[in-house]
Amino acid sequence: MALSLCKELSVTLAKFPRISLGHLPTPLEPMDRLSEVLGGPRLWVKRDDCTGLSSGGNKTRKLEFLMADAVQKGADTIITQGATQSNHARQTAAAAAKLGMECHILLEDRTGSNDRNYILNGNVLLDRLHGGTVSKRVGGADMNSEMESLAAQLRDIGRSPYVIPGGGSNPIGALGYANCARELTEQAVTAGLKVDALVHATGSSGTQAGLVAGLAALRSDIHLLGIGVRAPKEKQEAMVYDLAVRTAKLMGAGDQIDREAVRANCEYVGAGYGLPTPGMIEALKLLARTEGLLFDPVYSGKGLDGLIDQIRKGYFDGMENVVFLHTGGSAALFGYPDTFDLAGYTT
Numbered sequence: 001m002a003l004s005l006c007k008e009l010s011v012t013l014a015k016f017p018r019i020s021l022g023h024l025p026t027p028l029e030p031m032d033r034l035s036e037v038l039g040g041p042r043l044w045v046k047r048d049d050c051t052g053l054s055s056g057g058n059k060t061r062k063l064e065f066l067m068a069d070a071v072q073k074g075a076d077t078i079i080t081q082g083a084t085q086s087n088h089a090r091q092t093a094a095a096a097a098k099l100g101m102e103c104h105i106l107l108e109d110r111t112g113s114n115d116r117n118y119i120l121n122g123n124v125l126l127d128r129l130h131g132g133t134v135s136k137r138v139g140g141a142d143m144n145s146e147m148e149s150l151a152a153q154l155r156d157i158g159r160s161p162y163v164i165p166g167g168g169s170n171p172i173g174a175l176g177y178a179n180c181a182r183e184l185t186e187q188a189v190t191a192g193l194k195v196d197a198l199v200h201a202t203g204s205s206g207t208q209a210g211l212v213a214g215l216a217a218l219r220s221d222i223h224l225l226g227i228g229v230r231a232p233k234e235k236q237e238a239m240v241y242d243l244a245v246r247t248a249k250l251m252g253a254g255d256q257i258d259r260e261a262v263r264a265n266c267e268y269v270g271a272g273y274g275l276p277t278p279g280m281i282e283a284l285k286l287l288a289r290t291e292g293l294l295f296d297p298v299y300s301g302k303g304l305d306g307l308i309d310q311i312r313k314g315y316f317d318g319m320e321n322v323v324f325l326h327t328g329g330s331a332a333l334f335g336y337p338d339t340f341d342l343a344g345y346t347t
């Protein structure tokens, strides 16, 4: 049953133009030491940090569909936007490089940090290394209209720009995560594993929306939980639901999106987007030291903080297998070197 629905979803997704950019399928691995430390359900990690493109991450799956759409529309230039340490910007710059396109990145200063590493290292270093043109905007700028005015300027000089929204989060990008829902389901069936819950960091909402649409198409009973990194719960869930409905519509599969299937816990944001929290630091260190895995301070680290805290609070009681979707982002660590107060370290 599950496998035939996976097949159907593959057929649906094959109708959309797609360029292979990622190392797929990504591995699904047990986290036995972490499971033991926490004493809760058996924990697994879906390694979307290993998608391959420029140190990996979740944006690669979205870019497979977005870049194919750009190519089909005759674009020679990509414009996108994100926060200073945007992983999406870095993966987009890499994808554009691979396809021989120009890439213009607008970075919004959401944190106000003047730290040299934050401004120049980590993802910003990689954006430039991939040949992206990086320009900055003040926090709170209307980034969509900034991108539109840049597109107009580029059209005036004869370029054909294609604008990718922040996080690659529109129905085309979200197809990448409908595909991930299929991939994970196939892996679990093949391994004889019953996945009870899937947890991940949710931001611009394309990842969760694609998963919601994909899981609906698969009639899956996997309990999906997003851990918010920016917006309050009500706003985050509304964004995810809206995009999930539009993604399902694009897929034309006629699936009803159940509002109840959209769950975000936004208690782990702390003082704001991109600002470290003690729980994130603890979670990131714990994973580095029990599983040898790297996460990031902005997204996956806060997502893990949510996972760990909710395990301790009993949210997953009665469930056997919980998968954390590792959305990547460890390149951002190098933008936050002072956050981790590594005792005993001397130069």
Ligand SMILES: *Cc1c(COP(=O)(O)O)cnc(C)c1O
Binding pocket: 057, 058, 059, 087, 088, 167, 169, 201, 202, 203, 204, 205, 206, 207, 208, 296, 299, 300, 327, 328, 329
């Ligand atoms: C973008 C990003 C997310 C959030 O994904 P959205 O689709 O924007 O909700 C999570 N983790 C990492 C590392 C990211 O870069």
